[in-house]
Amino acid sequence: MLKTKMALDVEKIRKDFPILKVKVNGKPLVYLDNAATSQKPKQVIDSVTDFYENYNANIHRSIHKLGEQATAAYENAREKAADFINADSGEIVFTKGTTESLNLVAYSLSNELKENDEIVLTQMEHHSNLVPWQQIAKKKKAKVRFAEIDSKGELKTDQFNELINKRTKIVSVVHASNVLGTINDVGKIGKIAREKSDACFIVDAAQSAPHMKVDVKKMNCDFLAFSGHKMLAPTGIGVLYGKKDLLERMQPFLYGGHMIKEVTFNDSKWNDIPWKFEAGTASIAQAIGLGAAIDYLKMAGMEKIAQHENELAEYAMEKLSEIKEVEIYGPSAGKRVGVVSFNVKGVHAHDTSAILDSEGIAVRAGHHCAMPLHSVLGITASARASFYLYNTKEEADKLIQGIRKVIKVFK
Amino acid sequence: MSENMNPDYAGVGMYRENIIDHYKHPHNHGTIENADIKFTENNPFCGDVITVTIKLMDHKIDGIKFIGKGCAISQAAASMLTDEVKGKTLEEAKNYKREDVVNMLGIEVGPVRTKCAVLGLVAIKEGIKNYESR
Numbered sequence: 430m431l432k433t434k435m436a437l438d439v440e441k442i443r444k445d446f447p448i449l450k451v452k453v454n455g456k457p458l459v460y461l462d463n464a465a466t467s468q469k470p471k472q473v474i475d476s477v478t479d480f481y482e483n484y485n486a487n488i489h490r491s492i493h494k495l496g497e498q499a500t501a502a503y504e505n506a507r508e509k510a511a512d513f514i515n516a517d518s519g520e521i522v523f524t525k526g527t528t529e530s531l532n533l534v535a536y537s538l539s540n541e542l543k544e545n546d547e548i549v550l551t552q553m554e555h556h557s558n559l560v561p562w563q564q565i566a567k568k569k570k571a572k573v574r575f576a577e578i579d580s581k582g583e584l585k586t587d588q589f590n591e592l593i594n595k596r597t598k599i600v601s602v603v604h605a606s607n608v609l610g611t612i613n614d615v616g617k618i619g620k621i622a623r624e625k626s627d628a629c630f631i632v633d634a635a636q637s638a639p640h641m642k643v644d645v646k647k648m649n650c651d652f653l654a655f656s657g658h659k660m661l662a663p664t665g666i667g668v669l670y671g672k673k674d675l676l677e678r679m680q681p682f683l684y685g686g687h688m689i690k691e692v693t694f695n696d697s698k699w700n701d702i703p704w705k706f707e708a709g710t711a712s713i714a715q716a717i718g719l720g721a722a723i724d725y726l727k728m729a730g731m732e733k734i735a736q737h738e739n740e741l742a743e744y745a746m747e748k749l750s751e752i753k754e755v756e757i758y759g760p761s762a763g764k765r766v767g768v769v770s771f772n773v774k775g776v777h778a779h780d781t782s783a784i785l786d787s788e789g790i791a792v793r794a795g796h797h798c799a800m801p802l803h804s805v806l807g808i809t810a811s812a813r814a815s816f817y818l819y820n821t822k823e824e825a826d827k828l829i830q831g832i833r834k835v836i837k838v839f840k
Numbered sequence: 841m842s843e844n845m846n847p848d849y850a851g852v853g854m855y856r857e858n859i860i861d862h863y864k865h866p867h868n869h870g871t872i873e874n875a876d877i878k879f880t881e882n883n884p885f886c887g888d889v890i891t892v893t894i895k896l897m898d899h900k901i902d903g904i905k906f907i908g909k910g911c912a913i914s915q916a917a918a919s920m921l922t923d924e925v926k927g928k929t930l931e932e933a934k935n936y937k938r939e940d941v942v943n944m945l946g947i948e949v950g951p952v953r954t955k956c957a958v959l960g961l962v963a964i965k966e967g968i969k970n971y972e973s974r
Contacts, residue, residue: 777911779886779956783854796887809887809909838855839864839912 436733436740443819445470445725456789459824464607464636464768464815465793466658469722473661476721477714488713489687489704503713506720507703513723514634514653515644516670522703523716526667527635528557530654531601533669533682533706534631535561538599540680544570548599549592549628551576551584551613552805553606556798558633562601571598578805582609582759589621597626604637608799608813609758610742610765612637619649629675635659639726640766640817641735645670657715661722666715669706676702683708726818734818738767741816745769745825752829754836758806767816770797773832776839778810784838785812785831792828854947855912862916867923870905879967883955888914892922892963900929906963911956913945918960920944930968936961 443449448468451458460468480502486495488503504518511518524530548562552575566573576588584602593600600622605612615632622630631652634643638653639660645653652675657666671679681688681699685708690698699705726734743762746769749755758770773781782794793813796803803809814828875893882889888910895903904922908915921941925933941957942949949957 777886777888779911779953780855780913783953787853795885800884803887809889839860 436736437729437818439737439819439821442470442729443821445472446819447471447474449819453789453791454787459788459790459827461814461816461820461824461828462791462793463817463820464659464797464813466664467639467661467817468819469661469663469718470725472725473663473718473721477663477718480714480717485714487710499713502717502720503711506716506723509720509723510668513643513727514638514668514670515646517673519702520670520673520676522669522671522676522706523711524654524667524669524706525665525712526656526658527555527633527654528667530652530667530669531557531631531633532561534601534629534652534654534671535565536682537679538629539565539569542569542571542598545596546571546598547594547596548573548601549576549589549597549622550574551602552578553582553584553609553611553613553799553802554601554603555607555633555635556800557635558601558603558631559801562599572596576602578609578611578802581761582606582611582806583764584611584613586614586617586621589618590625593622593625593628595626597622597628599631600626600628601631601633603633603635604643605634605640605766605768606759606799606802607636607768608770608797608802608811609760610636610768610770611760612641612765615648615650623649636766636768640731640738642731651675657719657722660719661725662719663712663715665712666719668719671702673702676706681705681708685709687711729818735766737818738816738820739763741820741822741825742767742769744822745814745816745828748825748829749832752832752836755832758811767820768813769815770811770813772808772811773835773839776835778812780839781812781832781835784835785828788827788831788834790828790831854949854953856947859912859916859945859947862919863912866906866915866919868905868919868926869907871907872903872905877967877971879963879970881959881963881966883910883914883959886911886914886956888956888959890914890918890959890963892918892960892967894964894967896930900927901925901933902927904964906960908959910959913949913953914956914959917941917945917957918963921960921964925964930972934965934968936965 484498486499488500511521619630629651632650634655638655653670658664688708754774778794872893876896877894880891890908892906
């Protein structure tokens with residue numbers, strides 16, 4: 430086979446990830462579960478170790494050398510996160526992850542929701558961008574409406590013209606589907622939202638920010654959420670971007686230490702943004718790890734990463750489509766991130782995943798926290814291979830061989 | 841089976857011929873009309889579901905059938921277990937445990953797949969419990 434020239438120096442990148450040397454069931458690990466969580470390069474692991482070994486202290490409180498160092502590193506990570514999505518650092522709230530980011534927005538904005546207000550989502554939302562809105566709608570007697578997907582797994586973007594009206598207060602959409610991989614035209618959706626309503630426009634970027642250039646100014650979104658652990662950083666750190674005026678207007682979500690300016694027995698004054706939303710001791714080491722992860726991704730180049738993953742998805746989909754027993758979900762490779770969900774006909778996704786595991790291949794199986802989407806697709810579960818910057822075509826080939834084995838076992 | 845099928849590998853070792861056979865040709869598959877006991881058990885994490893129907897005679901399981909969707913382990917286990925409990929008293933059926941199902945399957949079942957293996961068992965036991973509390 431002719432080796433096409435990849436955009437990234439993958440061989441060099443792979444050396445930075447210690448876990449890629451691990452053997453699973455006697456076979457080299459083929460890690461294709463990146464949409465669930467990514468692996469971590471030694472630069473990120475080292476940054477966390479360095480914090481704990483050399484300057485571990487609480488931030489924003491301790492007036493001593495280590496406290497100052499820790500605070501500077503934590504706030505430096507915020508600058509990096511801001512730069513990563515073209516925002517100002519005051520607009521970056523650190524959270525536990527996308528789920529907390531979206532819950533924060535949902536709970537805080539719910540103070541402004543009234544009966545018969547409308548919330549517009551899509552059929553391809555992850556539970557984290559569906560359940561908070563659904564529950565708030567119940568409480569406030571508001572209505573949730575869903576933009577549909579077509580038979581190719583693409584969003585019917587024009588539907589937003591009918592779905593959004595003067596009653597619409599929230600439009601919250603996933604940028605890239607964690608099941609179908611579909612990249613949604615959030616710029617267009619945001620534009621419709623602005624024309625037709627005064628709604629807040631929210632983007633769930635959990636599956637896009639790690640894999641492509643995301644620019645909140647270009648998107649013109651009010652809020653954007655993503656997780657560190659899906660983009661080479663530790664678990665327990667995520668980002669909520671919010672436009673300054675909105676963050677200033679909003680009520681805090683969590684109350685407690687650090688989010689206040691002044692507390693008396695009867696009342697409290699909130700801290701400035703973004704700290705108003707960061708109650709309690711932050712995930713300091715994790716934030717520092719996120720900073721290191723962003724450095725790493727920038728060094729590799731987001732455009733190159735996107736191109737590399739697109740090539741892998743296209744290659745894998747081409748090979749998969751040659752197997753008649755395999756059903757692939759979602760649009761063509763050009764319209765998706767490096768996420769490929771599929772089923773082997775007559776075989777449950779768990780069985781597929783277990784047999785692939787015997788070959789050292791890690792994929793996800795289940796409903797991927799998108800049960801309503803699976804019901805639209807008419808299935809209960811799917812297997813999902815998801816690529817990242819360290820994956821190779823050889824690994825995609827191993828996936829194909831593994832699937833052939835699944836078919837053989839169930840013949 | 842194929843030459844590179846090494847039973848030492850946890851994944852493939854699970855998929856022995858008898859399991860695949862029960863999965864593809866489940867015993868006692870279907871629904872009993874006018875059943876005395878009917879119970880559906882779900883495993884929301886996999887989307888596995890099994891509905892068991894039981895016809896009783898003299899407090900014994902005279903007939904038992906199941907329908908379901910799910911992985912090979914869950915469906916094969918239900919197929920084997922329904923064979924096993926037929927003719928047993930409710931008291932006897934209630935005493936079946938995870939270990940009994942694992943023995944029937946004849947494979948190692950780790951913590952993640954235990955939920956799959958016992959789905960049919962849970963459906964039968966919960967169904968009996970419901971029936972007795974009526």
